[in-house]
Amino acid sequence: MPAGLFHALQNSNRIGTKALRRRSASVLLISLGMGAFVSCSRDTSTAAPDATFGSQEILILQGKETLQVTPERMTGSGTFAFVTSLGAVQDGSSFDFAFTLQETGSITLVTYANETLSDGIEYTITNEGGSVKMTYSSGQRVHDLSSVLPESTKETVRNRSAATRLWVDVHNNEFPLHTLIWSGSSEPKDAINPESAFFNSESLLTPAERESGSYTFPSAAGRGRFWGFRLNNAELTDARRTDPLYEEEVE
Amino acid sequence: MTICNFASSTKAFCVALSLVTFFLNASKGLAEDSGLKTVLAADLVARFDLGGSDATDSLEVRGVELGLYGPIDHTFDGAISFASHPSEEGPYLELHEAVISATRLPLPVQVKVGEFFLGVGRLNAIHQHERPFIASPKIHTLVFDDAEGAKDTGAEVKWLAPWALPTELSLGVTNGWTFGHSHTKGTQPDRPLVYSRLTIFGDSALLGAEHSSSGLLVGVSYLSRRPDQDQGPDFDLFGADVTLKIRRGNQILWLWQSEGWYRELFAPSASVETLVGGYSVAERHAWDRLFLGLRAEGMVMPGQRDLLGRTERNQTLALGPLLSWKHSEFQTFRMEVLFEHARTPARTTESQSLALQSNFILGAHPAHDF
Numbered sequence: 223m224p225a226g227l228f229h230a231l232q233n234s235n236r237i238g239t240k241a242l243r244r245r246s247a248s249v250l251l252i253s254l255g256m257g258a259f260v261s262c263s264r265d266t267s268t269a270a271p272d273a274t275f276g277s278q279e280i281l282i283l284q285g286k287e288t289l290q291v292t293p294e295r296m297t298g299s300g301t302f303a304f305v306t307s308l309g310a311v312q313d314g315s316s317f318d319f320a321f322t323l324q325e326t327g328s329i330t331l332v333t334y335a336n337e338t339l340s341d342g343i344e345y346t347i348t349n350e351g352g353s354v355k356m357t358y359s360s361g362q363r364v365h366d367l368s369s370v371l372p373e374s375t376k377e378t379v380r381n382r383s384a385a386t387r388l389w390v391d392v393h394n395n396e397f398p399l400h401t402l403i404w405s406g407s408s409e410p411k412d413a414i415n416p417e418s419a420f421f422n423s424e425s426l427l428t429p430a431e432r433e434s435g436s437y438t439f440p441s442a443a444g445r446g447r448f449w450g451f452r453l454n455n456a457e458l459t460d461a462r463r464t465d466p467l468y469e470e471e472v473e
Numbered sequence: 474m475t476i477c478n479f480a481s482s483t484k485a486f487c488v489a490l491s492l493v494t495f496f497l498n499a500s501k502g503l504a505e506d507s508g509l510k511t512v513l514a515a516d517l518v519a520r521f522d523l524g525g526s527d528a529t530d531s532l533e534v535r536g537v538e539l540g541l542y543g544p545i546d547h548t549f550d551g552a553i554s555f556a557s558h559p560s561e562e563g564p565y566l567e568l569h570e571a572v573i574s575a576t577r578l579p580l581p582v583q584v585k586v587g588e589f590f591l592g593v594g595r596l597n598a599i600h601q602h603e604r605p606f607i608a609s610p611k612i613h614t615l616v617f618d619d620a621e622g623a624k625d626t627g628a629e630v631k632w633l634a635p636w637a638l639p640t641e642l643s644l645g646v647t648n649g650w651t652f653g654h655s656h657t658k659g660t661q662p663d664r665p666l667v668y669s670r671l672t673i674f675g676d677s678a679l680l681g682a683e684h685s686s687s688g689l690l691v692g693v694s695y696l697s698r699r700p701d702q703d704q705g706p707d708f709d710l711f712g713a714d715v716t717l718k719i720r721r722g723n724q725i726l727w728l729w730q731s732e733g734w735y736r737e738l739f740a741p742s743a744s745v746e747t748l749v750g751g752y753s754v755a756e757r758h759a760w761d762r763l764f765l766g767l768r769a770e771g772m773v774m775p776g777q778r779d780l781l782g783r784t785e786r787n788q789t790l791a792l793g794p795l796l797s798w799k800h801s802e803f804q805t806f807r808m809e810v811l812f813e814h815a816r817t818p819a820r821t822t823e824s825q826s827l828a829l830q831s832n833f834i835l836g837a838h839p840a841h842d843f
Binding site: 269270271279281303304305306307308309310311312336337341361395396397398427431432433434435436437441442443445446447448463469 | 738
């Protein structure tokens with residue numbers, strides 16, 4: 223079924239009766255199917271990935287000359303996206319990544335974005351001469367997380383003795399957008415709950431905002447299926463995506 | 474309705490239940506004269522992991538519902554129901570439905586206004602504890618963003634066609650501030666949510682004289698949502714459903730129910746995701762009050778490609794047997810095994826789970842449409 227067919231159908235005034243009947247019949251045929259069917263489209267792409275990071279293919283969107291890539295690390299400045307998508311737009315993921323920043327450097331995790339890594343949800347850590355800050359943003363809103371970022375994490379970023387590791391849950395299927403962030407040297411297996419995260423976006427939700435539906439923090443969902451990073455004088459040593467670490471029971 | 478925490482939620486529910494019980498006992502005659510009826514329903518579910526599933530190997534009260542319904546006067550009926558479901562903050566009490574409806578107008582039209590489950594598809598208007606299986610089909614949970622279904626506040630009009638074949642067209646308009654599972658009020662959308670459903674009913678005259686009181690219901694549905702841009706993509710939803718019940722007297726010998734959905738997400742004005750899926754369940758009376766069934770479901774996101782333009786597979790298939798003991802119209806025990814195969818761009822998983830259910834109803838039971 224051609225993409226955007228029904229959106230065009232809804233807005234068009236020129237589709238004849240026969241064509242409309244044919245397309246409506248196509249819709250009904252698909253809708254009446256008892257099970258799933260698999261798309262039989264042919265792969266026509268001849269493009270190749272720019273590199274492999276970890277075991278994942280990547281495309282460098284910006285900075286091919288300033289970004290050095292090996293399977294174990296990504297160093298320098300530039301923007302890249304993972305070739306494999308996150309699957310569905312209205313879904314949740316957990317992003318586990320490890321990095322170090324230069325004296326003046328930054329790294330941004332971009333999630334649920336489009337092919338150019340825009341219209342997504344972003345998490346940025348910056349080191350400005352020893353002053354470590356963190357923000358997250360979606361839509362037109364940015365929220366400063368610097369005050370809740372643990373001091374131990376800030377110190378690790380500053381002294382670069384080891385890579386800083388963060389786990390970021392992005393629940394792109396909840397509104398307002400729900401995000402949780404943990405930090406540490408290993409996955410918080412025994413403490414995966416909203417209380418053990420150093421940030422849970424639900425803590426920003428006031429009773430007044432629940433009632434009014436008007437939010438002051440980043441609440442917009444990402445509009446795409448892709449993810450990647452923007453590096454500025456940074457080094458990325460690990461990045462992987464899994465199902466959310468924390469899932470609210472909905473049944 | 475605002476969120477109630479565990480303590481206040483449980484207290485509120487108990488107070489409401491006590492007041493209703495007290496009122497009905499104290500004015501039993503009044504209740505009988507007024508036609509007011511009370512229904513209490515409970516849905517208990519235990520899910521066990523047989524390999525790779527997210528089942529928690531525990532029993533939980535999936536839902537408790539308190540409903541009051543009856544005629545308001547010679548023209549209007551009213552219905553109010555509350556439900557409690559588990560949530561991360563403990564049992565969460567919410568208003569399920571508060572509806573005033575006009576079903577006895579001197580016109581082939583029925584109107585209802587209030588908060589209600591949207592009249593799209595077959596399953597969405599059926600409460601979870603009344604469905605012919607335990608776990609909600611994945612396609613239903615995805616398109617309605619909630620295992621139970623989507624409800625909203627607005628109005629719905631049903632028109633019964635004047636020809637011999639029972640045909641009904643319904644149109645609904647609701648606020649659209651939220652859709653599916655939400656613990657907040659939501660945000661005003663770009664335009665209200667609109668939906669429509671056309672159903673055609675074939676009775677025993679079509680199926681044959683030997684199938685007296687059997688019926689075949691076929692429906693097609695459409696829903697359009699244009700939320701605030703922060704809430705996510707716009708989408709259009711198309712569905713079709715078929716329900717066949719073959720009875721002997723009051724006993725259902727065969728039930729076959731199938732439903733399919735097609736959804737397109739737009740962001741902005743360009744399709745970003747297409748979802749197609751459906752389910753089918755067949756159940757047969759086996760012996761005494763025992764019923765055997767089989768459910769199958771599947772969904773796929775066709776046309777997905779990675780950044781190099783290569784096709785990505787994103788699909789789920791599930792199959793499982795059902796065993797139901799319908800002790801009476803008010804009590805059912807059910808067992809369901811589900812085998813699931815899911816393939817996403819990142820990985821392929823297989824899982825198996827076992828679910829056990831006991832649901833019961835106390836009080837007057839609202840009549841089923843079909």
